[in-house]
Amino acid sequence: MNSGWLFHKGDTAAVNNIWNEIDLPHSYNTQDVVDDCPGYYRGSTWYKKTFFTPASAINAPLYLYFEGVGQEATVYVNGKLAGSHVGGYTGFRIPISKLTNRNPGSVNELLVNVTNKYDENVPPLDGDFTFFGGIYRDVYLVTMNPVHFTLNKYGGKGVLISTPNVDSIQAQIVIKANIENASDGDQQVYLENRVVDANGTMVASSRSLIHLGPHQQKHLDQSLTTINTPHLWSPTDPYLYHVESKLVLKNEHILDELVEPLGLRWFRFSADDGFFLNGKNLKLWGTSRHQDAKGMGNALPDALHVKDIRALKALGANFLRIAHYPQDPEILEACDRLGILTSVEIPIVGKISETKQFTTNCLNMQREMILQNFNHPSVIIWGYMNEVMLNVPFKEKARRDLYFGHIVSLAKSIDSLSRNLDSQRYTMVSCHGDFGRYKSTGLADIPQVIGWNRYDGWYGADINNFAKEMDKDHAQLANKPVIITEFGADADARLRSFSPLRYDKTLEYQTYFHQVYHKAIAERPYISGGAIWILNDFISSKRADVTPHYNTKGLMTINRKPKDAYLFYQAQFLHRPVVNIGSRAQILRSGIADDSVNFYCTQPIQVFSNQPKVNLIVNGRSMGSKRVVDGIATFNVPFKNGANLLEAIDPGHASTVKDFYRVKFLLEPFYLKDNRLPFRELNVNLGDKRYFTDEKLGQIWLPEKPYTPGSWGYIGGKPFVLKNRSNPYGSDIDVLGSQYDPIFETQRVGLEGFRLDVPQGEYEVTLDFAELLTERKRKALINELTNGKLSDSEKANRDFDVWINNRKIISHLGNQNYLIPEKTYITKITVNVTDSKGIHIEFKANKGQAILNGLQVRKLF
Numbered sequence: 001m002n003s004g005w006l007f008h009k010g011d012t013a014a015v016n017n018i019w020n021e022i023d024l025p026h027s028y029n030t031q032d033v034v035d036d037c038p039g040y041y042r043g044s045t046w047y048k049k050t051f052f053t054p055a056s057a058i059n060a061p062l063y064l065y066f067e068g069v070g071q072e073a074t075v076y077v078n079g080k081l082a083g084s085h086v087g088g089y090t091g092f093r094i095p096i097s098k099l100t101n102r103n104p105g106s107v108n109e110l111l112v113n114v115t116n117k118y119d120e121n122v123p124p125l126d127g128d129f130t131f132f133g134g135i136y137r138d139v140y141l142v143t144m145n146p147v148h149f150t151l152n153k154y155g156g157k158g159v160l161i162s163t164p165n166v167d168s169i170q171a172q173i174v175i176k177a178n179i180e181n182a183s184d185g186d187q188q189v190y191l192e193n194r195v196v197d198a199n200g201t202m203v204a205s206s207r208s209l210i211h212l213g214p215h216q217q218k219h220l221d222q223s224l225t226t227i228n229t230p231h232l233w234s235p236t237d238p239y240l241y242h243v244e245s246k247l248v249l250k251n252e253h254i255l256d257e258l259v260e261p262l263g264l265r266w267f268r269f270s271a272d273d274g275f276f277l278n279g280k281n282l283k284l285w286g287t288s289r290h291q292d293a294k295g296m297g298n299a300l301p302d303a304l305h306v307k308d309i310r311a312l313k314a315l316g317a318n319f320l321r322i323a324h325y326p327q328d329p330e331i332l333e334a335c336d337r338l339g340i341l342t343s344v345e346i347p348i349v350g351k352i353s354e355t356k357q358f359t360t361n362c363l364n365m366q367r368e369m370i371l372q373n374f375n376h377p378s379v380i381i382w383g384y385m386n387e388v389m390l391n392v393p394f395k396e397k398a399r400r401d402l403y404f405g406h407i408v409s410l411a412k413s414i415d416s417l418s419r420n421l422d423s424q425r426y427t428m429v430s431c432h433g434d435f436g437r438y439k440s441t442g443l444a445d446i447p448q449v450i451g452w453n454r455y456d457g458w459y460g461a462d463i464n465n466f467a468k469e470m471d472k473d474h475a476q477l478a479n480k481p482v483i484i485t486e487f488g489a490d491a492d493a494r495l496r497s498f499s500p501l502r503y504d505k506t507l508e509y510q511t512y513f514h515q516v517y518h519k520a521i522a523e524r525p526y527i528s529g530g531a532i533w534i535l536n537d538f539i540s541s542k543r544a545d546v547t548p549h550y551n552t553k554g555l556m557t558i559n560r561k562p563k564d565a566y567l568f569y570q571a572q573f574l575h576r577p578v579v580n581i582g583s584r585a586q587i588l589r590s591g592i593a594d595d596s597v598n599f600y601c602t603q604p605i606q607v608f609s610n611q612p613k614v615n616l617i618v619n620g621r622s623m624g625s626k627r628v629v630d631g632i633a634t635f636n637v638p639f640k641n642g643a644n645l646l647e648a649i650d651p652g653h654a655s656t657v658k659d660f661y662r663v664k665f666l667l668e669p670f671y672l673k674d675n676r677l678p679f680r681e682l683n684v685n686l687g688d689k690r691y692f693t694d695e696k697l698g699q700i701w702l703p704e705k706p707y708t709p710g711s712w713g714y715i716g717g718k719p720f721v722l723k724n725r726s727n728p729y730g731s732d733i734d735v736l737g738s739q740y741d742p743i744f745e746t747q748r749v750g751l752e753g754f755r756l757d758v759p760q761g762e763y764e765v766t767l768d769f770a771e772l773l774t775e776r777k778r779k780a781l782i783n784e785l786t787n788g789k790l791s792d793s794e795k796a797n798r799d800f801d802v803w804i805n806n807r808k809i810i811s812h813l814g815n816q817n818y819l820i821p822e823k824t825y826i827t828k829i830t831v832n833v834t835d836s837k838g839i840h841i842e843f844k845a846n847k848g849q850a851i852l853n854g855l856q857v858r859k860l861f
Contacts, residue, residue, distance in 0.1 A: 001064075001110075001139045006048040009041070010430045019048065027134035027297030028117075033541040034549040036736045040130070040541050047112040054433025055104040057143040061182045062097045063151055067137030067329060069114055071122060072300065076111040086122055086361055088131070089347060090368040093142070097182075114239070121357040126350035126391055127324060128551060129290055130541045136299040137328055139465040146183035147247055148256040150217055153178060154364070156371035159258050160244045161777065163426065166266045168278070171230040173204060173262070175222045181212035188212070189255060191811055193222055195262060198239060232278050233377050235265030235318035238339030238576075240377070261336045268554030269426055269449055269481035275528040277341070283522065284341060284529025286319030287312060287555065288486065290538035291327045294558045297539070302330045309334035311556065312535060315566060316573025321451075321485055321531040324349050324386050326369045335378035341430060341534060342376075343483075343531075344369060346414075350391045354406045359413065370421045372693050382425050384414045385486075387432040387453060389443070404441045406443070411446045430485040433460065435473045444477055447639035448803045449528070451485030457513055458489045459726070467520040474526050481528055484521055488553035489513040489532035491563055492546045493585070495742055496691040497703075498604055501728040503741075505546050506690055510553075511582070511606065514565045515630050516574055520815060532569070534561060544734035546742045561585055564606065571608040571631050579614055579648045581661040582606035588693055589639060590666040592711075599665055599676065600638040605713030605764055607633045607648045611657070617647040625651060641667035641677060648762065666700055671710040672838070673759045678755050681858040682712060682756065687719035687729055687746035694740075701854070707755045717751030720772055720851070723794075731772040738824045743854045744770035750849040757838040762861050765804065766828045768854030769813070771796050774821035796821065798848030804831055804841050812846065819851075830860070 006019035009028055026047075032040040053062075064075065064082070071088030074081070075176035078101065100108050116133030122133065143152070149158030158178045165172040175193045196205040204224040212218060231239045241262040247255040258490075267277045275284050289308060290402035292298045305328045312320060320340050322331060325347040335342050346365040352358060366384055373379055387405055394400045411429065418427045430451035431438045438444040452470070457463025465486075471734050474482065490503075493512035500509035504801050513623060514532070521530045537547075544760055550558060554565040567580035591601035607614050610629045615622040616635045626633035637646065648659035669677040683701040685692055692701035708715030719729045730746035738744055747770070773796035799814035809829050819826040839857065843850035 001049065001141050003052060008046045008048075010046070012046075016858060017046075024139055025134075025136045025299035025301070027131045027136045027299040029130065029134070030295060030297040030299070033130050033132070033297070033539050036734070042115075042117050042131065044115045044117070044132065049110045051108050051110060051141060053100050053102060053104060053108060053654060054141070054143055057097075057100075058102055058104060060097075060146060061095065061144045061148065062100055063093045063142040063144070064096055064110070065091065065093045065140040065142050065151075066135065067091045067139070069112070069135050069137075070133050071116045071131065072114070072119070073135075074113040076113075077277045078108055079111075084310040084333075085606055087368070088116065088329070089136075090365060091329070091372055092368075093151045093155060094628050095152060096607060107118045120319060120353045121355055122361055123352075123358070124324065124347035124349040125353065127347070128540050128543070129324065130292065130297075130539045132292065132338075133297040134297070134299060136297065138302075138468060138584065143409070144182075145189050145255040147179070147189055147212065149245070149247065149258055150180045151176035154368045156374070157258055157260070159243075159244050159260060159375070160371070161260055161262060162267075163262075166230065166264050168232065171223040171227040171264045173227070173243070174244065175206070175224065175243065177220050177222070177795075178217065179210060179212065179220065179247065181215060182216045183257065185212070185374065186212050186213055188250070190248045190683065191222065191251075192244075192248055193219060195224060195227065195241050196244060197231070197241050198288040203241070218688045222547045227264070227368065229301075230264040233265045233339070234277060235282075235339035235341065238263070238337060240336060260375045261333075261377060262375075263336060266378060266750055267380055269528055271479050271481050272526050274481075274525055282318070284319040286317035286321065286340070286529070287315075287532040288321040288323040289327070289331075289535045291322070292539050292558075293536075294539075300328070301491060302328070302421060305330040306334045308535060309338060311560065312340060313338045315555070315569055316575070317569075321345075323534075326373065328516060330470060331533065332373055332376040332378055336376055340378055341380050342378045343381030343383050344379060345386065345428070345430075348385045348388055348410075350387055351393060352388060352407055352410060354403065362414060363417055366417055370418060374422065374765050380425055380427045381449060382418045382422065383428040383451070384418070385411060385429045387430065388821045389434065389437050389441070390432045404443075408441055408443050408446070412711040415446050426481075427682050428483070432489040433469070435469070435476070438568050441525075444480065449481045450477065450482060450510065451483045453486035453533070454484060455487065457516065461502070463502070463513065463551045463725075465626045466517060467524075470520070470524065470527065482526060483528045484517075484530040486533040487517050487530060490545075490552040491565070492552055493561065493563055494693050494744060495546065496583075496586070496693070497689055499689065503726040504690060504728050505552065511564045511568050511632075514568060515632065515840060519630055522767050527535075530739040545732045547744060548741060555797060564608075566607045568631055571610045577650050577653050577657040578608070579650045579657050579659045580608040581646055581648045581659045582608060583663075584659070586693055587663055588666065588695060588698065588700055589663050590668065590691070590702060591639065592668045592702070593677070595640075596670045596674070596728055598638075599664070599667070600640050602636050602638050605635050605637045605646065605661075607635065607659075609633060609648075609650065611650045613651055615649040615651050615654075617649070618643055639667070640661075641663040641665060652686070670703070672712060672757050673710070679758050679859055681856070684712075684855045685722055685743055685746060686714065686748040686751075686852050686854060688742075689729070690742070692742050704748065710757050712756040713754070714748055714751050715753040715755065717748040717849075720749050733772065733774065733822050735770050736823050738770075743768060744824055745772065746852045747772060749851050751843055751852055754841040754852065754855060755838065756857055756858070758833060758857070759775070760833050760835070761859050763831045763839060764828060764858045764860055765831050765834060765841070766826065766854075766856040767801075767802065767841075768850065768856070769819060769825040769827075769851065770823065770853050771815065771819040771821045771851075775819070796848070798851065799846040800848075800850035801844045801846065803834075803844065804829065805837070805839065814847065
């Protein structure tokens with residue numbers, strides 16, 4: 001029922017409201033989460049649709065099935081309340097038989113009130129992601145025969161498949177079925193269960209006669225015949241049987257049928273030796289995943305969900321942490337088929353409410369998650385809390401201790417429920433880096449597996465602290481199996497650096513971060529595995545920084561383009577020879593010629609491989625072999641102006657294992673008056689050591705450098721650095737009115753001038769300004785995992801003039817006019833150079849210090 005809907009944004013569904021035609025899946029937060037206005041709409045909306053009564057449903061049960069609505073839904077049919085659901089990430093079914101017009105082809109009106117408003121009783125309450133609103137997954141109209149598998153039990157399908165005993169010799173299968181008779185008379189039916197292999201051959205079966213009274217429900221357990229020498233399911237061989245469950249009359253007429261996947265496998269976690277699947281030790285390697293995409297919010301088509309899991313499989317991963325909530329049914333279906341082990345969790349994130357209703361809603365969500373996803377062989381863990389002791393709302397110790405007690409009590413209730421519903425899977429809680437808090441409160445003792453979210457070297461200063469802390473924590477919690485459930489570093493795919501620093505948001509630092517973490521996790525047998533944070537960049541509305549409203553820790557961009565770290569992990573995870581050239585998604589590069597003689601620019605290139613050595617050929621010339629160290633070999637490559645072709649080769653498989661990188665290099669001359677390379681344009685990012693690529697405009701912004709005669713550069717000043725923050729340079733504010741935050745978030749302060757020794761000609765000079773000092777206090781996301789300090793605030797007080805070639809072009813630029821905090825000011829002027837002095841820009845301060853964020857110079861003729 002995805003087509004032909006009407007949508008209204010507002011509190012009421014009055015007749016005279018403005019309705020917009022839409023199709024599902026739909027989110028009403030696709031645009032406001034990424035605009036320059038703080039926050040996004042979290043409130044009431046209405047969805048409306050007409051549907052016709054199917055002929056098959058005249059005397060039969062009729063249901064509406066919603067795969068997911070964010071985050072509370074109230075459903076009306078023909079003006080009458082049909083039902084409601086709380087929670088944005090699990091499906092639900094609502095019976096509507098008594099509310100529909102029963103004549104065949106009769107018209108019915110469906111009206112759904114949807115809200116994603118903040119509710120202290122409904123998790124999630126907090127989190128570094130966006131709580132999108134809308135009917136964002138598929139909706140179905142379901143008709144049934146009067147006797148059918150029960151559908152309205154927490155959104156489950158009525159059949160649960162267990163494999164209590166599996167090994168390489170035999171497999172035992174138990175079917176738990178819930179059956180309903182919705183008719184007014186007695187019914188006698190057979191419950192049949194058949195297991196068929198991938199070729200359609202039946203390998204096990206059972207059949208039972210069931211008597212049902214009028215409007216009676218029954219629960220029945222069936223043990224099927226044992227399967228001998230089962231074909232086991234694993235990531236390398238995701239072999240699926242299928243269970244066909246049927247309700248059949250004596251005349252063999254089928255009343256109801258359900259087909260579910262069956263993967264035969266067994267597993268266990270060890271506190272000392274990690275994870276074991278089918279009796280063999282297996283390190284879990286993979287990522288977490290959020291369910292949104294650019295321009296879609298979380299209303300993704302099924303094909304994009306499946307595409308993400310295929311990308312995870314292409315990475316060579318065997319594990320997916322589905323975070324921080326259950327996701328579209330397509331996800332687990334794809335994981336079953338492709339061989340990805342999974343953990344799933346409910347959205348208790350950051351903090352809890354201490355109300356009874358919050359506890360009730362959490363327990364209902366856990367129950368729904370387990371019963372709806374019980375039959376998926378890919379699921380090995382049920383999770384229920386993430387960093388729940390991170391944002392403690394109380395300062396006084398006694399009150400904090402009471403709050404911690406509520407968390408522990410809630411965890412015990414959810415954990416007990418989970419083990420009662422499913423004794424074969426493990427339970428897990430994911431914790432932030434404050435080990436002492438989780439240990440001293442007893443929370444770490446409750447789940448069967450503990451997950452640690454570690455960001456040493458990102459939010460924490462010392463990347464080497466990760467391995468030290470894990471060893472220390474393991475010694476103090478030696479009986480608990482461990483997974484690193486989050487670790488990652490942001491990377492804006494447009495930013496590069498040849499001397500990467502913590503928190504510079506470059507692809508190079510992200511790769512270095514993962515190189516360190518991968519090695520540390522791989523070397524520690526007690527760590528069962530690692531779930532990289534995260535597969536794709538995702539939308540987090542409250543974030544600022546170089547990519548406002550996005551968390552960019554993904555191995556791929558939000559548009560699903562692989563970053564260098566994705567290529568690095570392919571070389572680590574895939575069980576075949578791999579050679580990947582880093583940077584290959586960057587089709588443009590730029591740099592200054594090495595000297596006045598040689599006509600090339602030497603820059604480092606990383607090659608990722610799982611082989612001992614790799615060879616590199618550049619523009620037909622061999623650069624020799626390099627040894628691969630911790631998955632990376634680095635070559636210094638001489639790029640020429642124009643097209644360049646790089647070929648990396650595994651010398652052990654030279655004809656089959658290779659990779660290519662084609663790039664256009666925009667070479668800047670060592671001397672600007674070098675006639676061999678006439679000056680074209682220059683884009684400089686002041687106060688920055690990074691390269692910024694603008695592929696849309698075909699431009700590369702170079703990092704600043706001091707002026708040298710014959711070339712270009714700044715004179716005087718120093719880079720802007722935000723006080724008491726992790727940024728190595730620049731600010732982390734959202735600069736309004738621009739998509740070029742990396743340019744405007746850095747600046748040189750107190751500079752005296754900028755010179756370019758260009759030849760004679762007509763030039764266009766663009767000066768980019770943004771005032772980075774602001775009095776507005778904001779909670780700094782980069783400190784959220786440490787001390788939660790507010791960002792520093794400081795009122796700017798500057799007034800300066802700008803001169804170009806002895807002509808004043810800007811007078812008294814300052815905070816009293818164009819330099820408004822957190823906004824851009826861009827000015828452009830044409831300069832005619834008629835002598836040999838080039839372009840000389842001077843900044844003369846009248847009050848405070850002059851600033852400049854970016855500079856562009858383009859030759860017109």
